[in-house]
Amino acid sequence: MKHNDGKIELKKITKSDYPFLYELLAERDPSANISHRKMPTYQKHVEFVMSKPYSKWYVIYCNKEKAGSIYLSKQNEIGIFVKKGKQGKGMGTQVLKLLIKKNPRWRYLANINPKNTRSIKFFKKHGFKLIQHTYEFIDQNNR
Numbered sequence: 001m002k003h004n005d006g007k008i009e010l011k012k013i014t015k016s017d018y019p020f021l022y023e024l025l026a027e028r029d030p031s032a033n034i035s036h037r038k039m040p041t042y043q044k045h046v047e048f049v050m051s052k053p054y055s056k057w058y059v060i061y062c063n064k065e066k067a068g069s070i071y072l073s074k075q076n077e078i079g080i081f082v083k084k085g086k087q088g089k090g091m092g093t094q095v096l097k098l099l100i101k102k103n104p105r106w107r108y109l110a111n112i113n114p115k116n117t118r119s120i121k122f123f124k125k126h127g128f129k130l131i132q133h134t135y136e137f138i139d140q141n142n143r
Contacts, residue, residue: 006063
C-alpha cells in the first residue's frame with residue numbers, strides 16, 4: 001500500500017523485532033497507556049511477546065524501515081503504535097485499512113485511555129463509536 005511517505009507493509013513479528021518493539025514501548029506516554037503502568041524489564045517484554053498475546057501482531061514498515069507496530073487481540077481489539085517522528089502523517093489510517101483487509105471480522109474494538117485524545121480522535125474518524133467506559137478498583141489489602 002502507498003503512503004505519502006512511501007510504501008507501507010505489515011510483516012508478522014519475529015524474534016529480531018523484540019528490541020524494536022521494546023524501543024517502541026519505551027516511547028509510549030505512560031499517562032495515555034491502558035495496558036501497563038510502568039515500563040517492564042527487557043526480559044519481561046520478551047516473555048510477553050513470546051506468550052503470543054495477540055491473534056495477529058505486525059511490524060509496520062515504511063520504505064523497508066520499521067515505523068511501528070499494529071496488533072489484533074484475540075477479542076478483535078486493535079492497537080496501533082507509530083514511532084515518534086512518523087506520527088501524524090496518515091500512516092495510521094493506511095495500516096488500519098491494511099490490518100482490516102488482511103484480517104476480516106464483523107467487528108473491531110479499540111481500548112483507549114480516555115486521556116489519549118489523539119487515539120480517540122483517530123478511531124472516531126474511522127467510524128469507531130464509544131460503547132463503554134470501564135472503571136477499575138484495586139483492593140490494596142488483597143494484592
